Structures are given as structure tokens and as C-alpha cells.
Amino acid sequence: MPRKVAGSQNRSSSKISNQQSAISNPLVAVIMGSKSDWETMRHADEMLTEFGVAHECHVMSAHRTPQLASEFSAGAAARGLEIIIAAAGGAAHLAGVVAAHTTLPVLGVPMKSDALNGMDSLLATVQMPAGIPVGTLAIGKPGATNAALLAVAILANSRPELRIKLEEFRKRQEQKVRAATLP
Numbered sequence: 001m002p003r004k005v006a007g008s009q010n011r012s013s014s015k016i017s018n019q020q021s022a023i024s025n026p027l028v029a030v031i032m033g034s035k036s037d038w039e040t041m042r043h044a045d046e047m048l049t050e051f052g053v054a055h056e057c058h059v060m061s062a063h064r065t066p067q068l069a070s071e072f073s074a075g076a077a078a079r080g081l082e083i084i085i086a087a088a089g090g091a092a093h094l095a096g097v098v099a100a101h102t103t104l105p106v107l108g109v110p111m112k113s114d115a116l117n118g119m120d121s122l123l124a125t126v127q128m129p130a131g132i133p134v135g136t137l138a139i140g141k142p143g144a145t146n147a148a149l150l151a152v153a154i155l156a157n158s159r160p161e162l163r164i165k166l167e168e169f170r171k172r173q174e175q176k177v178r179a180a181t182l183p
């Protein structure tokens with residue numbers, strides 16, 4: 001399976017590859033329906049890396065690799081994963097299918113699509129039937145970034161060091177906005 005594994009101690013330098021790194025206990029999986037989603041989803045990868053959260057990235061599709069998607073999500077909790085970030089575009093069913101196979105929190109990121117600018121992805125991801133939730137983020141890069149930040153916030157509930165990092169991140173962000181000057 002195309003994959004990339006990263007963690008606080010040893011970050012794989014490859015983008016999406018078949019290599020495995022020494023990190024054996026990822027807490028977050030970032031999965032996406034196509035390699036073409038990587039340009040957007042690398043922002044989730046980068047944010048998780050910034051916070052030192054061990055994570056892995058894979059390509060899998062609810063439609064093109066349905067068995068892989070269901071096996072991956074059904075086995076995710078047993079492997080120690082705590083959160084799955086799932087991105088797809090168009091008929092974006094990946095997050096919903098994954099959520100159907102696991103009780104782990106699933107954060108959905110709708111990809112911007114050529115045909116409908118991501119509205120199709122957004123509606124396909126967000127409109128889940130009651131009983132199987134997908135926490136849906138914004139379309140595209142803001143959604144990718146915020147999915148990682150939300151994953152950090154969830155993990156921080158039981159990891160005080162992550163809570164401190166998150167508070168520091170917010171402070172730096174606020175300082176940047178306060179210091180902004182207009183031309």
C-alpha cells in the first residue's frame with residue numbers, strides 16, 4: 001500500500017512511498033483517495049510533524065480499493081491508531097466508509113474538485129446518516145491544516161505536553177496577526 005510514516009523522532013523524507021520508517025506506533029492516519037490529493041493533504045502531514053505527532057499517510061480509495069479501505073479501517077484501532085483523517089474529492093465516500101468500519105474519530109477533508117469546486121466533495125463527506133459521524137472540515141488546504149490541528153486537540157485531552165504546544169501555537173498565531181501591518 002502506498003504509505004508514508006512520520007514521527008517526532010524519525011521523519012521519513014519520502015513523500016508517499018512504499019517505504020516504512022522506524023516509527024511503529026502512529027497515533028494518526030492520514031488517508032486520501034488518490035495521490036493527486038497529496039498536494040493538499042501534505043498540509044495535514046506537515047502540521048502533525050510540527051507538533052511531533054507520530055502519524056502515517058496512505059493512499060486508498062473507497063471505490064478503487066474498497067477492500068483495502070475497509071480492512072485498513074477495521075484494523076486501525078487494534079494497531080493503536082487514535083484518529084483517522086480521511087480526504088477524498090468528488091464522490092467523496094472515503095471518510096464515511098472508514099467511519100462505518102471503526103469507532104475511532106474520523107475527520108473528513110473534502111478535496112477541491114475541478115467540476116464543482118469541492119461542493120460535491122463537501123456534501124458527500126458531511127451528509128452522513130445519523131449514527132455514523134464524520135467530523136467534516138473545510139474544503140481543501142484549510143481543511144487539511146485544521147484536521148491536523150483538531151487531531152492534535154483531541155490527542156491533547158490526555159497528553160498535557162501536546163496541550164502546551166497547542167497553546168503556544170495559538171499564541172504565535174495571535175502575535176502574527178497583532179503584528180500585521182498593511183501596505
Ligand code: AIR
Nearest residue numbers: 033034036061063088089091092111
Ligand atoms: N476519489 C478516488 N476514489 C474515490 C474518490 N472519490 C477521488 C480522489 C480525488 C479524485 O477522486 O480522492 O480527489 C480524483 O482522483 P484522480 O486519481 O482521478 O486524480
